[in-house]
Amino acid sequence: MTLVSQTTETGGQNTPLKFLKTYPMEIILAALVIFLIFVAPGFASTSNVLNVLRTVSMLGIIAFGMTAVIISGEIDLSVGAGAALAGCIVAWFADRFTDTFGDWGAVTVGFAVALLLGFSLGYLTGRFRQWFNVPTFITTLALFAALRGVANLITGGFPMSSFPLGFDFLGGGYLFGIPFPVYIFALTFAAMHFLMKYTSFGREVYAVGGNMEAARLSGIDIWKVKALTLGLTGALTAVSGTLIASQIGAGTGTTATGMELDVIAAVIIGGTSLFGGKGRIWGTLIGVLFLGCISNGMTLMNVSEYWQYVVRGGIILGAVLLNQVLERVR
Amino acid sequence: MSNPQPRSAALQGVQGRLDFRAVTKRYGPTVALSEFTHSFAPGQVHALMGKNGSGKSTLVKLLAGVTEPTSGTITVNGEDRHFTSPHDAFAAGIVTVHQELSLVPELSVGENIFLGRLPHRRRAGFSVVDWAGLHRRAGELLADMGLAIDSRQPVSALSVGQQQVVEIVKAMSFNPSILLLDEPTSALASREVKQLFALIERLRARGVTMIYITHRMSELFKIADTCTVIRDGHYIGAVEMRETTPSAIVGMMFGDAARATRPPRRTLDRTKPVLEVRDLSRSGHFHNVSFDLYPGEILGIAGLLGAGRTELMRAIFGADRIDGGSVVFDGRDMTGASPREMRKAGLGYTPENRKEVGLVQSLSTADNLCMASLGPISNRGFISRRREQPFVRRQIADLHIKCGDPELPVSSLSGGNQQKVVIGKWLNRQPTVMFFDEPSRGVDVQAKRQIFDIIWQQAADGLASLFVSTELEEVLEVADRILVMHHGAVVAEVDPTKIDLTELYGLCMEGAKQ
Numbered sequence A: 001m002t003l004v005s006q007t008t009e010t011g012g013q014n015t016p017l018k019f020l021k022t023y024p025m026e027i028i029l030a031a032l033v034i035f036l037i038f039v040a041p042g043f044a045s046t047s048n049v050l051n052v053l054r055t056v057s058m059l060g061i062i063a064f065g066m067t068a069v070i071i072s073g074e075i076d077l078s079v080g081a082g083a084a085l086a087g088c089i090v091a092w093f094a095d096r097f098t099d100t101f102g103d104w105g106a107v108t109v110g111f112a113v114a115l116l117l118g119f120s121l122g123y124l125t126g127r128f129r130q131w132f133n134v135p136t137f138i139t140t141l142a143l144f145a146a147l148r149g150v151a152n153l154i155t156g157g158f159p160m161s162s163f164p165l166g167f168d169f170l171g172g173g174y175l176f177g178i179p180f181p182v183y184i185f186a187l188t189f190a191a192m193h194f195l196m197k198y199t200s201f202g203r204e205v206y207a208v209g210g211n212m213e214a215a216r217l218s219g220i221d222i223w224k225v226k227a228l229t230l231g232l233t234g235a236l237t238a239v240s241g242t243l244i245a246s247q248i249g250a251g252t253g254t255t256a257t258g259m260e261l262d263v264i265a266a267v268i269i270g271g272t273s274l275f276g277g278k279g280r281i282w283g284t285l286i287g288v289l290f291l292g293c294i295s296n297g298m299t300l301m302n303v304s305e306y307w308q309y310v311v312r313g314g315i316i317l318g319a320v321l322l323n324q325v326l327e328r329v330r
Numbered sequence B: 001m002s003n004p005q006p007r008s009a010a011l012q013g014v015q016g017r018l019d020f021r022a023v024t025k026r027y028g029p030t031v032a033l034s035e036f037t038h039s040f041a042p043g044q045v046h047a048l049m050g051k052n053g054s055g056k057s058t059l060v061k062l063l064a065g066v067t068e069p070t071s072g073t074i075t076v077n078g079e080d081r082h083f084t085s086p087h088d089a090f091a092a093g094i095v096t097v098h099q100e101l102s103l104v105p106e107l108s109v110g111e112n113i114f115l116g117r118l119p120h121r122r123r124a125g126f127s128v129v130d131w132a133g134l135h136r137r138a139g140e141l142l143a144d145m146g147l148a149i150d151s152r153q154p155v156s157a158l159s160v161g162q163q164q165v166v167e168i169v170k171a172m173s174f175n176p177s178i179l180l181l182d183e184p185t186s187a188l189a190s191r192e193v194k195q196l197f198a199l200i201e202r203l204r205a206r207g208v209t210m211i212y213i214t215h216r217m218s219e220l221f222k223i224a225d226t227c228t229v230i231r232d233g234h235y236i237g238a239v240e241m242r243e244t245t246p247s248a249i250v251g252m253m254f255g256d257a258a259r260a261t262r263p264p265r266r267t268l269d270r271t272k273p274v275l276e277v278r279d280l281s282r283s284g285h286f287h288n289v290s291f292d293l294y295p296g297e298i299l300g301i302a303g304l305l306g307a308g309r310t311e312l313m314r315a316i317f318g319a320d321r322i323d324g325g326s327v328v329f330d331g332r333d334m335t336g337a338s339p340r341e342m343r344k345a346g347l348g349y350t351p352e353n354r355k356e357v358g359l360v361q362s363l364s365t366a367d368n369l370c371m372a373s374l375g376p377i378s379n380r381g382f383i384s385r386r387r388e389q390p391f392v393r394r395q396i397a398d399l400h401i402k403c404g405d406p407e408l409p410v411s412s413l414s415g416g417n418q419q420k421v422v423i424g425k426w427l428n429r430q431p432t433v434m435f436f437d438e439p440s441r442g443v444d445v446q447a448k449r450q451i452f453d454i455i456w457q458q459a460a461d462g463l464a465s466l467f468v469s470t471e472l473e474e475v476l477e478v479a480d481r482i483l484v485m486h487h488g489a490v491v492a493e494v495d496p497t498k499i500d501l502t503e504l505y506g507l508c509m510e511g512a513k514q
Helices: A004-010 A016-022 A024-039 A046-071 A079-096 A103-132 A136-155 A168-172 A180-198 A200-210 A212-217 A222-248 A259-269 A281-300 A305-329 B006-011 B056-064 B086-091 B109-113 B131-144 B160-172 B190-205 B217-223 B246-254 B309-317 B339-345 B354-358 B365-377 B385-398 B415-427 B445-460 B472-478 B501-510
Strands: B018-027 B030-040 B045-049 B071-076 B079-081 B094-097 B120-123 B126-129 B178-182 B209-213 B226-231 B234-240 B275-282 B286-293 B298-302 B324-329 B347-350 B433-437 B464-468 B481-486 B489-494
Touching: A016 A024, A024 A281, A024 A305, A046 A079, A046 A180, A046 A200, A046 A222, A046 A259, A046 A281, A079 A103, A079 A136, A079 A222, A079 A259, A103 A136, A103 A222, A168 A180, A168 A222, A180 A200, A180 A222, A180 A281, A200 A212, A200 A222, A200 B365, A212 A222, A212 B354, A259 A281, A259 A305, A281 A305, B018 B056, B030 B056, B030 B071, B030 B226, B045 B056, B045 B217, B045 B246, B056 B086, B056 B094, B056 B178, B056 B209, B086 B094, B094 B160, B109 B131, B109 B160, B131 B160, B160 B178, B160 B190, B190 B209, B190 B217, B190 B501, B217 B246, B226 B246, B234 B246, B275 B309, B286 B309, B286 B324, B286 B481, B286 B489, B298 B309, B298 B445, B298 B472, B298 B501, B309 B339, B309 B347, B309 B433, B309 B464, B339 B347, B347 B415, B354 B415, B365 B385, B365 B415, B385 B415, B415 B433, B415 B445, B433 B445, B445 B464, B445 B472, B464 B472, B472 B501, B481 B501, B489 B501
Parallel strands: B030 B234, B045 B209, B045 B226, B094 B178, B178 B209, B298 B464, B298 B481, B347 B433, B433 B464
Antiparallel strands: B018 B030, B018 B071, B071 B079, B120 B126, B226 B234, B275 B286, B275 B324, B481 B489
16 A cells, blocks of 8 residues: 555556556457458448447437446436436427427427426435435336336327427438437537536546545535436436437337446446446447447347347446456556 | 364464565565565564554565565464465464454454354254354453453444454464554554553463554553564664663664654634534533634644544534534534535544545545635636646645655555645645544654644644544644543643643543542
């Protein structure tokens, strides 16, 4: 413990090994992409690349929020159900309130409601932890079940698809040749990266996740910080859910099934510690792209869906092992 | 583990010769221990002294089998040994009692002693835990060591001192010929230290060789036979305790490092207190505590462990609930405020367990230094390394924090430097009152001096502080005025220039002048 101060003088030993230790997932992602370019038919085609980007956007928007939640030492299992509910709320407003607000007005109000609800549920999840000492794992597990139920109650169990003309642009359209969700994805990345790195709030998230009591004794409002990260993720979930509804042209209670696991997987593959206090938005970007490439590559190579699940499980475990091993050699 | 006969175990064990020959340990380019050669004679208590980072911990780790030497040999009872795991060290008859207690609080004393090797017996064809036998043997073991502790009690019901003693009993149940004690008294009050020393005497009488690591100079002369000093990984020398003096040992530990002395006490302006505490109570911890604190004053709080010192400071800071009384800060009523509000009012608190709650170990030195002042550092919530730079640099320079790169995790710093980071974190907010809870615990003599200098310097600039230390000589030296706490109440207020250590000890122990 007492020795390290002497060993660190050199700072950077600019060897390839050092590079390997610092950017393990970046290197693995690059290797995967090169591999797929040669092996998976059509992987490198423009349309496929855009397709992958569109798919990862929906996942990534939520994953950036989830990164903050996990760094703060909490978890949110309800994002898949939350995304489905958000899509259903927007669809429901489009279906019921077009007369009141006009077709785009109804969608806008629906989106605002979904956004507010997503934020509030997340925020309250954090406060629940404070007031009743209920772990967020439990609260969001309850929401995971309940929100999907509510989504189906709203839609009556059937897809609701009375969206206004042009609504499909949000999830399925292109702007300057790039899928529209990719812009939202990029914007979310930039905003979250900035938030975590260049605001006092971001610093507080790391402090709270790294040592809750030390943060509290430093005068940080730990519960507010946790509640806000959860609220933020709820709001981003609503954004993603709306984009998904737009892409498939309907709000339905069965979309985004299992999405929470992919989101958490992406965050973990990106090197964020489930124990809290450690992680980067950049890492999550890599994690999201990695997951997107591998599932797209397997589909192109006609790997059966069942095998895809197995591979994904292996990747999650492998990524965590890799991080643990690297933690030790660093 | 392999020894099911703990009673006879405690009675045996009279070998215990330990030799180091040119033992070297490197961590990468760093030499933690260099060509260490020394023989520890059997049946004696050997103190091992050295400031933080001197290589003491490395020596302990080597003996405990936690790490392996890079070169050199360790010989136990004349036999060359090569430890690759803690199990090997056990097998060689070396047991370590680590600084951190490793008992399970919910389990009974007896169960803790035999944890992982509970005795079994046959019952209806099944092998079940032999509870009666376990407690009988644990009871014998405890009695054998002269301890009146019920083995059926949960460990959580014991005081820290008793837990430390149980830890040693557990170690002795392995029948070691060599016992390593790593700062066994760091969390103990003086009465508990006495009990511990009685136990050590008993073990010495049985011929157990003990390596005793401590930061407390006064203990050496009470308990040790020899003192071995290491500095910067090198063996400096070994002396017989009856032939040496504290200053000689300090000289060996630090080489030419100068000893700072206390600046002269100043007369304080006691017209307007900055902190007024009245009848403050927290049930089960302290009751009806009242005092005033004046600008520039260092108010020491003396008392045994469990007297309610830490609890009092935590409650004033808002970290714990209070049940009655009032706190007035700078003329404003702050009763029941949160740490956040107290921080805003100008109060800072460095907790006693800095590793657990003073710092976020996973974050960098820079992050930790800025943690309590993100608001003032940021520009409307926006922050960057560039904005933080002056705050980080100032504390590193002012407090002489040795940290290499401030962007590296704070966990890589030594105890003394970590403590300075906790203090720097608060000084970045320019507080008007600071609570220092055990700022010198687990810190080497030099860092301790520096920390006291910081406290005195800040006081000269008008900072009012509460100062708590288990080491009463420190309270006497650092404070301008001392409150003595006993069983949760303030029993006396004394002037450190008019009381000596013995009297102060007496007050802390008895709660009143005899």
